[in-house]
Amino acid sequence: MTQAIEVPRTYFIVFVGLIGLTAATLALSHFDLGALHTSAGLGIAAGKALLVILFFMHALRSSRMTWVVILSGLFWLALLIGLTLTDLFSRDWPT
Amino acid sequence: MSPPEADLRGGPPPGEAESAQVRGLAPHFADLQQQHEAATLGMWVFLATELMFFGGLFTAYVFYRQQYPDEFAAASRKLNLTFGGINTIVLLTSSFTMALAVHAAQLGRRGRLTVLLGLTAILGAAFLVIKAFEYHGDYLDDLVPGLAFEESAWEKPAGVKLFLLLYYLMTGVHGLHLIAGIALLTVLAAFAGQGRFTPEHHAPVEVGGLYWHFVDVIWLFLLPLLYMVGVR
Numbered sequence: 593m594t595q596a597i598e599v600p601r602t603y604f605i606v607f608v609g610l611i612g613l614t615a616a617t618l619a620l621s622h623f624d625l626g627a628l629h630t631s632a633g634l635g636i637a638a639g640k641a642l643l644v645i646l647f648f649m650h651a652l653r654s655s656r657m658t659w660v661v662i663l664s665g666l667f668w669l670a671l672l673i674g675l676t677l678t679d680l681f682s683r684d685w686p687t
Numbered sequence: 688m689s690p691p692e693a694d695l696r697g698g699p700p701p702g703e704a705e706s707a708q709v710r711g712l713a714p715h716f717a718d719l720q721q722q723h724e725a726a727t728l729g730m731w732v733f734l735a736t737e738l739m740f741f742g743g744l745f746t747a748y749v750f751y752r753q754q755y756p757d758e759f760a761a762a763s764r765k766l767n768l769t770f771g772g773i774n775t776i777v778l779l780t781s782s783f784t785m786a787l788a789v790h791a792a793q794l795g796r797r798g799r800l801t802v803l804l805g806l807t808a809i810l811g812a813a814f815l816v817i818k819a820f821e822y823h824g825d826y827l828d829d830l831v832p833g834l835a836f837e838e839s840a841w842e843k844p845a846g847v848k849l850f851l852l853l854y855y856l857m858t859g860v861h862g863l864h865l866i867a868g869i870a871l872l873t874v875l876a877a878f879a880g881q882g883r884f885t886p887e888h889h890a891p892v893e894v895g896g897l898y899w900h901f902v903d904v905i906w907l908f909l910l911p912l913l914y915m916v917g918v919r
Binding site for chain 1: 702724727728731732734735738739742743745746749750753754768772775776779780782783785786787790793795800893894897900901903907908910911912914915917918
């Protein structure tokens with residue numbers, strides 16, 4: 593049966609990495625990085641998400657069909673947020 | 688239209704009589720592997736729709752954070768990052784145990800599979816308990832617009848209220864998804880205990896795992912967006 597088989601050791605290494613990145617996020621929240629603050633937080637979150645998706649969800653060893661679905665979902669999300677931002681930034685909003 | 692046998696792997700579908708001999712195989716699939724792949728692909732498609740579901744809330748967040756950056760930062764600082772951090776570790780651990788559970792299913796380790804599924808569900812429940820304590824703390828801190836909120840304590844209460852609304856909506860909807868996941872895993876654990884899964888047929892476990900990991904990934908983004916808007 594051809595399935596995505598990772599050894600438990602891989603899962604453990606990924607888990608340790610995830611905990612490490614979480615510690616990094618929490619530590620980072622106390623430092624003023626200015627404009628980079630949000631990007632750093634989101635960047636670390638994306639890194640953690642990537643680890644979970646590739647290894648825990650077996651995406652790394654999945655079929656191309658699965659990849660099409662994953663990338664399509666992310667593409668639509670990018671459109672949703674991106675096009676909303678074009679609206680947001682091109683108008684004069686009163687606050 | 689080409690004859691059905693021409694583009695099927697392994698030959699025509701087994702049909703009712705033959706599929707009954709292969710435990711857990713539905714008659715419209717050629718073999719268990721194809722059924723497994725169809726199941727996981729189906730779950731991935733569902734997760735893509737769930738991404739859009741949460742995406743709507745994330746988009747609203749992006750919009751209003753752009754409108755009220757200072758209020759978002761100020762309100763975010765009042766949230767309990769300790770609980771948020773602990774919950775993140777709880778969920779990451781649950782994803783770890785879930786991955787190990789799927790591995791156990793792949794190897795046919797029934798006892799280990801049952802324990803790991805149960806452990807994952809318990810960790811999910813722990814997240815909810817911690818969240819409940821956190822919500823209670825938010826209530827005591829006057830951070831619940833409409834219930835416990837001091838307008839005069841903020842310069843621009845509108846922005847603060849929007850942030851808090853999004854906070855409760857996003858974590859609340861996430862929590863509902865978690866409850867569904869816990870229920871699903873409890874059922875899977877019961878099935879595993881009954882010996883219903885084999886190395887050849889354990890797609891429900893893998894599919895349940897995909898859903899669980901997705902809920903974890905959503906939380907991974909909620910943490911910096913809700914708890915770390917401004918410097919603490």
